[in-house]
Amino acid sequence: MxxxxxxxxxxxxxxxxxxxxxxxxxxxxxxxxxxxxxxxxxxxxxxxxxxxxxxxxxxxxxxxxxxxxxxxxxxxxxxxxxxxxxxxxxxxxxxxxxDYKNQQITKLKVEKEVIKKPPLTKEQKYKRMNLALERNFWNELDEPHLETLIIIAESNNKTEILSKVFYDNKDINSDFRYKIWTRINYLEKVDLIWVERDENQKIKEFHVLDDLCKVLRTKYSHLFLS
Incomplete structure (x- = not known):
């Protein structure tokens, strides 16, 4: 003070x-x-x-x-x-x-411009995922994140993925579900997966590169269930 x-x-x-x-x-x-x-x-x-x-x-x-x-x-x-x-x-x-008020106005304008930017196209998403694969981002994951990535990689669809990663836990407010979503969000942030969503932000499907699945299956075959 x-x-x-x-x-x-x-x-x-x-x-x-x-x-x-x-x-x-x-x-x-x-x-x-x-x-x-x-x-x-x-x-x-x-x-x-x-x-x-x-x-x-x-x-x-x-x-x-x-x-x-x-x-x-x-x-x-x-x-x-x-x-x-x-x-x-x-x-x-x-x-x-x-000066402070003007800075806030400028900041707000910039934020609005960022919001206006169109979402990445499917091609752009896959390009970023390929780059993440080339840079071996998957090799830097800790065990919990790697486990979640492998579950997503070996599953066939959204329903199967959600059932496996959450172990059928239906409590949307549980700490466990929060931790799992934190892992999923991180995996998407580093472009190892793409969680495709509709206009209401509901999940349509999970996407993982086939080449990444092959790499993971080769290196961590003992962690795959199928």
Whole structure:
């Protein structure tokens, strides 16, 4: 939080400094750490005196976290609420805030352009899968991912694959199913398989290169069931 604001002291009196530091101390939850009443009790002075001492001998200054430009100077707690620092307007100057908003707009435009890109064609998918085969990506898999890949490779269709990889587990919210989907998604990410889906993202079929199946069957014949 130090980069969000600074406390300025204009006294050398140790007692006054202690009061001011407690008066302005803000915790990680963006709340004042000490209640004025507790400070008054600690130093055996009135509530009004605590505020008078703090406002006369110190100030809290907010500054831009990006360019460090001074934003506001506060003398009393009633004028400043720490949780306001959670708002962009309170820790960015006008110039940096405008720059930030423009960056977000640009980022959004880029994301929309990415979304607009058409999906890869079947030819493009198979080209990437062939490249993954040439680079031996399958040889870098750990045992769980390799096991899932072999099940997909040796199965004849989507129904058989889903039945085998999930061991007929029907609980869609189970941790086991989550782990299996994580493996499948990774295998597709590295282009070892292609999970063909319809416009509603429902699985139509799993695709694996015949050449990859041959390589796996040759190297890991003991793991194949058929």
């Amino acid at each position: 130090d980069n969000l604001f600074t406390i300025v002291l204009n006294t050398d009196d140790i007692s006054l400094i202690a009061i001011c530091e407690r008066y302005w101390d803000i915790n990680k939850k963006m709340k004042y750490t000490y209640h004025v009443r507790d400070i008054a009790i600690r130093f055996d002075i009135s509530l009004l005196k605590v505020t008078e001492i703090a406002s006369s001998n110190s100030a809290l200054i907010t500054k831009c976290v990006k360019c460090s430009q001074e934003l506001n100077v506060y003398r009393m707690r009633k004028d400043f609420h720490p949780d306001e620092l959670l708002s962009l307007e309170f820790f960015l100057c006008k110039v940096c805030l405008e």
